[in-house]
Amino acid sequence: MSLKDFTVPRTARRLLRAEPNLRMFSRLWQINWFFVLLICCLAGVGYVALYSAGGGRAEAFAQPQLIRFCFGLLMMLGVALASPRVLRMLSVPIYGLSILLLALVLKMGHVGKGAERWINLGGFQFQPSEFSKIALVLMLSTWFYRIGRDRMGNPLRLIIPALLTLLPVVLVLKEPNLGTATIVGVIGASLFFAAGMRWWQIILLVSPLPFLGPFIYNHLHDYQKARIDTFLHPEHDPLGAGYNILQSRIALGAGGRWGQGYLHGTQGQLSFLPEKQTDFIFTMIGEEWGYVGGVAVIGLLFLIMLSSMLIALRCRNRFGRLVGLGIAMDFFLYCVVNLSMVMGVIPVGGVPLPLISYGGSAMLTMMFGFGLLLSSWVHRDDPD
């Protein structure tokens, strides 16, 4: 027994043992710092926006979120150093844990805005549905890595990953959180696609989907139907269900080309915007910074998507590529659903804007995901 046994956690020791020839420093050197910088920029935008959402006070939202981000940054760097082998090893327990948490949240979750989404984990609230996306990416990547590209043509080989995807989708749908369930499903599907699913299989699967629309609508909860109705006709109930959409539209429009000025957005500062620090943070940015600010944020988000996809493309091994693509898709879907929601393109569902919206679970799981992405960058030249 040496001093190292007490100071360094066991997992870390195992990680270090796995690559004895690479020192910690040189592996840190391998991290894609340009990507880390982009992440920090995004978090910076979040800090600035949350400062405004708190009415010009950092203590309200910006400060706690910054602390979370710093914690998440450390976690991301830690995960980035983990070897793909260990990650594959951990994929099954992580997936199992996420399913367990999803089941748990259905049993004893906290009701927030008509849906059971929160679980209390020793003092802080946690959204297992966020975590399940990352778990699914890891799980499917591991699975597709094991079966390899050649066996993708065999439909029987795809049954188990399909079930692995459907399980969290159904559980999240039960919560009920339609927005996140869709994201989880699309992430799964994109991994199937990227892993080499045959085109005829894809066409076979996708073709019946349009006919399922009415069926799905009939099985929606009343509040979800109401949301769709509201989305289609927000002006029917401007002070009730349509309020969010209308006020968000007004706020964005009020921003105009150049914005109303930082801390001077009337819709946000005068509380007309609901959820301005969480789901509708982009509206606040758009109102205060105008189209210029909004497009800058969209550009930054796309830059991160592009970098993520390039990391995945640059990767020489199948696992890294799939993980990278999964995380990139996760981030992309987050952004798209949130932005479309606040712009009134799709019905409202509780999906935050990654790293900008106020909230712990989404931030930490996203940082965990970026950690996985960076890990596949660090180990990009590992052979299959």
Add this chain to the structure above:
Amino acid sequence: MFFRRDETRPPFRKRSGPAADLPFSEEQAVGGGMFTRRALLLLAAQAGVMGTLAHHLYEMQVVHGDELKEQARRNRTSRRQIAPARGEIYDRCGVLLAGNRPNWRALVMAEETTDLQAVVDRFATIVPLDDRDRARIERDRKHIRRYVPLTLKEFLTWDDVARLGLNAPTLPGVLIDVGTTREYPFKELLAHIIGYVAPPNETDVQRDGIMALPGMKVGRAGLEQTQEVHLRGMPGTVEMEVNAYGRVMGELERVEGQPGARLELTLDTALQSRIRERIGDRVASAVVMDCRNGEVMGLVSTPSFDPTLFDGGISRTQWNALITDQGTPLVDKAVSGLYPPGSTFKPAVALAALKSHAITASERFSCPGYYDMGGVRFHCWSRYGHGAINLHQALKYSCDVYFYQVARRCGMEAIHEAAATLGLDGSLPIELPHMRAGSVPTPEMRRKHGHHWNGGDTVNAGIGQGLVQTTPLALATYASRLATGRLVQPHLLRSVSNQPVAQGFEPLPFANEFLAAARSGMFAVVNEPQGTAPAARLNLPGVQMAGKTGSAQVRNVPRALRESGHFNSMNLPWQYRPHALFICFAPYDNPRYAVSVVVEHGNAGATEAAPLAAQIMTDTLVRDPASRTSLSRGVVARADGLDE
């Protein structure tokens, strides 16, 4: 699967971004080609979606920006009306009679306190609250609306404000605010004329929405009531920024309203207060009119009341004191007190008779001291009678028997018509809501209301008793018309917003010789030996006054008592004594002012009302330099005086 250093990899610093690694050949990884194709497909989709979103944002923010901006503006602004300042009232010399005084009040926002009762109690230790304040706070608390402050105390002094400011930290939610309250510097002196304002009631609000604005007042009496249209003004608007909960965050724009019009009255406050002094503690009323243009310069009714009591809320004891006072302080006796005109009516009867050619001025009637008609004996005020006298003498001595006969001869219709022409019957266009019309009824009019007419009623009307009733204002108008021979109309408004209130008067339908006969009789009353009112002679060089006394019985004197020779009305209880009246105009040769005085239960016009009227006339003449210059110019044609 071990991590291996790849020595062939380019150095790190060349890799400034992931893009630097592209492209790489397919043989780098098995199946890489397919993955690359599909990943690029997804990337393209991502780029497309993000581009679409950016375009959508452009549509919203730039293309539809303006209309949505307008919606946002409507969202956050709340337009409110603000009460206009009520018009001020000035007298003819520019003295403020009714104005607006800032009213500092303490309010409390119920939302900003945790324990309202504790705050109220602590407030009471700093600024004392009486039982009425506490009761009102208790009542207001029950139906208070959100973000509408509750009034703790009004009319704070500077000391109160300073002490509250010092203790502000211990009074959460308490704020000091300034409103206005109506101020009447002359209080009692002009209470009846100016009237007073009170907070609007439900009916006022229904009639005009702006009355619902906080701080609006509605005139409840006097000129405040009749000139409401002028005094109210137009409300301004203020645009406030409000948040989603309707709470006011700030003021954006303010459009000041149109304050109420400035009213200038014909009154002379200095004269008014002089008249008030002259009357003293008598229950009396006096009217001073410029007889050429009808401007009412003095209009006094005693006792009076303090009009500010009503704006601030009147207490029960104060109210009871006002309504039980024998002198009826709430009644403006000068305008709404109806009195029998008594002998002051005689010139009107004389004019009626002359006009109807029932008599001539020189025709003599005999007065033995009484007049019998239908078994009823009507007495002259003089037990011994006046002998055979003509009109001049009858007016000078104020002989009753002469006018009994004249009244019978010319008939009630002619008397009514003359009285109406002279302003004694019917309404006058004075700007006061409580004006009451005098009445000189005809038998026809009485019968229409189901009353019987006795021959004695006509006889009594001949000396202004019985069914004849009129007001001091009507008496002054009557005196003015007698003096000028024109249809002078009394009025109180000199100008509204500096626009003069124009007046022009028609001549009366009486021949000049008839009017001259009546005037000369009135001149004799004051200035000739044996006239009834030598006490009314003016002590001014070169100015002479004409007048007529009146003593109006309020109760029949029993025949036995009168015949006993020991009757003296001074021995009656106060409320049964006759009213003392006097009407006059001066200067006699170029009439400028007319005065009427009614002293309630003053016993005799000659002793009680005439000297008072003379004093008032002297005050009026002395006060007005214009009258002195016109005197120095000597005799001026009366018609000229009207055109001045």
